[in-house]
Amino acid sequence: MTQRYSKNQIKWIKHRLLCNKNRQVPKLYALDTTQPELWLENVYQLAENVIESYINDVAPKLQPLTPHKNPREGLNEEVSSKTTCGNLNAIKI
Numbered sequence: 763m764t765q766r767y768s769k770n771q772i773k774w775i776k777h778r779l780l781c782n783k784n785r786q787v788p789k790l791y792a793l794d795t796t797q798p799e800l801w802l803e804n805v806y807q808l809a810e811n812v813i814e815s816y817i818n819d820v821a822p823k824l825q826p827l828t829p830h831k832n833p834r835e836g837l838n839e840e841v842s843s844k845t846t847c848g849n850l851n852a853i854k855i
Contacts, residue, residue, distance in 0.1 A: 780829050789826035 780790065791812055794804045808824050815822035 780827060791822075791824050791826055793824075 775790070791808070793808055795801070797804065812822045812824055
């Protein structure tokens with residue numbers, strides 16, 4: 763996996779899953795995968811706890827990621843797109 767691809771994936775997750783109130787998505791949890799030698803403790807056991815907690819309807823050890831506020835929320839899309847395009851000296855309709 764390239765850095766460019768991973769940055770695009772993170773951007774997609776933030777915008778598609780964490781910023782969209784209209785979309786029903788499950789809670790997302792961040793797992794630290796930077797140290798492969800600690801995979802069992804940092805990833806597997808925490809993921810297992812989240813799944814078991816969901817099944818048993820109890821709170822997991824790990825806190826879910828907090829949703830982000832969509833920066834475009836409340837904007838009139840027609841007005842904001844013209845403003846944005848106007849800033850680029852090219853109005854596209």
